[in-house]
Amino acid sequence: MPVRVLVVDQQPLFSRGLELLLPAVSDDRVHVVASTDLAGSAAVLARRHQPDLALVDLGLGPPGGVRAIAAIRRVEPRLPVVAMTVDGDEEQLALDALRAGARGLLIKAQEPEELLPPLLAAADGWAVLPPSMLARLSGTGRAACRTPRLTGDEQRLWRFIARGASTAQIAQSMHVSERTVKRLTAGLLRRLGVSTRTEAATLAGRAGLLDG
The missing domain is CATH 3.40.50.2300 (Response regulator)
Known part of the structure; x- marks a missing residue:
């Protein structure tokens, strides 16, 4: 469409x-x-x-x-x-x-x-922020960032979200269905203690997930 x-x-x-x-x-x-x-x-x-x-x-x-x-x-x-x-x-x-x-x-x-x-x-429902701005918008810096222990797949999903990838792009990269991506995203947001993808993206910048 x-x-x-x-x-x-x-x-x-x-x-x-x-x-x-x-x-x-x-x-x-x-x-x-x-x-x-x-x-x-x-x-x-x-x-x-x-x-x-x-x-x-x-x-x-x-x-x-x-x-x-x-x-x-x-x-x-x-x-x-x-x-x-x-x-x-x-x-x-x-x-x-x-x-x-x-x-x-x-x-x-x-x-x-x-x-x-x-x-x-x-x-498609994803947060979009310039990577260079993510860390600055976090305010307190990486030292104050505490995140739960995540699996490798959860880390990959979080990185995709932070970079603004679409549901379809994530599904293709992770070799799962779009419905599965939405379910996994909901679970990841709960694990991170945030309610929106924008908050998850900002938290990724604080955690240094987009470095390199």
Whole structure:
């Protein structure tokens, strides 16, 4: 099934570029169905067009990208929302976006081809965060990170989750069904003491799981 995307970005040319390029680089799997440069219009468009994924620029004018994310989540609580920023060092803004309900964060400097895998992963229900930001978002550092003893397969699954792999990709790599991946993921989240994939990804950064 094609993935239908809502783009909320302060630069109309960026939105138009995604509209033209995403179908081309995704073999027609991803389409922009609506776009706006107004934060206040985000929730209205989300309700009207019922997209599969919303991309929201954190640099939007008032009321801002974080409030736009919160508004989308209020009217469409099941809609995955991914925040976008041009500056990967804006840690507080990124944290505010995650608290408002964003499923992850993308750096806008990436090429359309590089944006495609995390977009598809987010639409599939996975957290997406730049690996370089995971450790910084953890706040307290690796020394304060305590994780349970995990099996080799659990470690592999955790690493896949932290890197934003889709359910299908994990199933193929681990030679199991997608249903099994979902069951194993639920068990891993319980073992880690977290409730979302985003929290598991952040914890992986604190534990140094993505080093090397």
